[in-house]
Amino acid sequence: MRKLTKFIAPIGALALAAGLSLAAAPPATATPQTGATQTYIVLYKANGVSASSLTAVQKAGGTVVNSYPQIGVAIVTSDRVGFDAALRKADGSVQGAASTATFGIAIENGETSDAAVTVDPGTPAPGSDTLSGLQWDMDQIQAPAARAVNGGSTSVVVGDIDTGLDYTHPDLAANVDFSKSVSCVGGVPNQDPAAWMDDNGHGTHTAGTIAAAKNDLGIVGVAPNVKIAGIKAGNADGFFFPEAVVCSFMWAGTNGIQVTNNSYFADPWLFNCKNDPGQRAIWEAERRAIRFAQQSGTTVVAAEGNESDDLAHPTQDVTSPDDTTAVTRAISNACAVVPVEVPGVVGVTANGNNVVKSFYSSYGVGSVSVVAPGGDSILQRTTTAPNGRVLSTWPAGLPCARPVTDPSGAGYCYLQGTSMASPHVAGVAALIVSSGVSKPGAVAARISSTADSLACPADMAPYAPFPSTSNGAPQVCQGGAGYNGFNGHGQVNALRAIGG
Incomplete structure (x- = not known):
């Protein structure tokens, strides 16, 4: 359900109605719009997720669900409209952010490398079962x-x-x-x-x-x-x-x-x-x-x-x-x-x-x-x-x-x-x-x-x-x-x- 936001009249109209000088009026601060909570993938430019980046998520109106510093990825939820753009603006280390409910994943070329693993020898399993x-x-x-x-x-x-x-x-x-x-x-x-x-x-x-x-x-x-x-x-x-x-x-x-x-x-x-x-x-x-x-x-x-x-x-x-x-x-x-x-x-x-x-x-x-x-x-x-x-x-x-x-x-x-x-x-x-x-x-x-x-x-x-x-x-x-x-x-x- 979308939450209601309070309508704020233009600052000039408010000042004139109250008989105040425009110079004395305080600066306006827009209230961020909110909507349905969505899950976001946040991708960082480096393979890491810093403490300052996690703080930036909170300031932008998000909650960190999980982070993977090994690959520079965080899973975040937010009900703020335009959260992805707000986060990119607030944190220069963000490479990209996108809602997972409305987008999928795309392909790109890349290299892979192998890691050796030692296992115990396998054993035979002859015969058949009922089906x-x-x-x-x-x-x-x-x-x-x-x-x-x-x-x-x-x-x-x-x-x-x-x-x-x-x-x-x-x-x-x-x-x-x-x-x-x-x-x-x-x-x-x-x-x-x-x-x-x-x-x-x-x-x-x-x-x-x-x-x-x-x-x-x-x-x-x-x-x-x-x-x-x-x-x-x-x-x-x-x-x-x-x-x-x-x-x-x-x-x-x-x-x-x-x-x-x-x-x-x-x-x-x-x-x-x-x-x-x-x-x-x-x-x-x-x-x-x-x-x-x-x-x-x-x-x-x-x-x-x-x-x-x-x-x-x-x-x-x-x-x-x-x-x-x-x-x-x-x-x-x-x-x-x-x-x-x-x-x-x-x-x-x-x-x-x-x-x-x-x-x-x-x-x-x-x-x-x-x-x-x-x-x-x-x-x-x-x-x-x-x-x-x-x-x-x-x-x-x-x-x-x-x-x-x-x-x-x-x-x-x-x-x-x-x-x-x-x-x-x-x-x-x-x-x-x-x-x-x-x-x-x-x-x-x-x-x-x-x-x-x-x-x-x-x-x-x-x-x-x-x-x-x-x-x-x-x-x-x-x-x-x-x-x-x-x-x-x-x-x-x-x-x-x-x-x-």
Whole structure:
């Protein structure tokens, strides 16, 4: 609710009405207008946040929620109209400030560097669980054969940056690392398990693909011996706002998390444009946070998106902002999807059981590293995958359109999307780290170099009914068998990735 401000007549009129001389009148001081409280990302020119800068925030009408001096970023709330401009005027060390409720994040080139991490050796996890026969996706990337050699190390932690996870699920409970799980919704870390419990379902599903335990019930994840940390950045409605995303990567980098899975795009804009001052400030904060995590030893894996878009040739965005009313806007290569197009991130497209790109999966030369099973309910239903979708863990009590129940009573759900593809690759990354390769750049290189090469589809006709949801352009696959916009370097291969 907007607060009322008192109307103040011009000083000359007041003076004349009172019979006072203008020379004796006190100077006027405008009362700052206030409105709804908003959250702001404040970006500083240096990698630091000084005490004087925090004081300046308060004087400008803001409250510091959290600060990250390692990357020169602060999360601030304010109900003052024009707070961002007031802060820039008051503090010369501010590079940019923008409300996270009305802007997203933009892309920019950057370098990443690696940090070595020592882990305990992984151990085998052979065999199957009660629902393993429904996991066509695992067979497709040779995950069962890989975990029979190396099922992952208990000293490896995968941070699933998602909507949280159901830490009570019997197929996940043994592998949940409570010490490294957190909610970042709102931009402030909160380790209360109730805060990072999954209230959407999406996070529990991706977590199961990564690390569901080999325990004779339900399914088995790609890396069933590794630990999983729920890092809740998405709310119950599935929105991932920048303050939560920045918090999540800073948490991963400072808590020794070796891999993160990112099955989302940063809201509210699907495409975020760096030629907009506000978006540029938030993009730079995001880039710094991701780079901080990478430099701290975190391999970052992200989904490509489900809009049938060629991310290498964006021209229009009609789907965002997705938290209010979408508007149609012209875009260019100054705009990108975050986090998948941030430098150093392993980008993942989705395929189905016929091992061709899924009808919905976005793609693009330069943004995709590999392809992995995400399901395809229209073009790739098979006898092995009758509904075309991927089965994984699901929280008790939350609705699922296609549920499966283990004889023990544990719940599972069929879903499709690049959100389902990305955790397969994050799981393989965890196996690689468990095999002794720890630097993010080396992990990413191993994922790409051991993938099974796939050429562009010989027949593009099946994709004709599924043009880009952003600009209506037909899907086009560019490149050869070694690398192309649909499949990147090929389909991820868990067994080859660990040297099997």
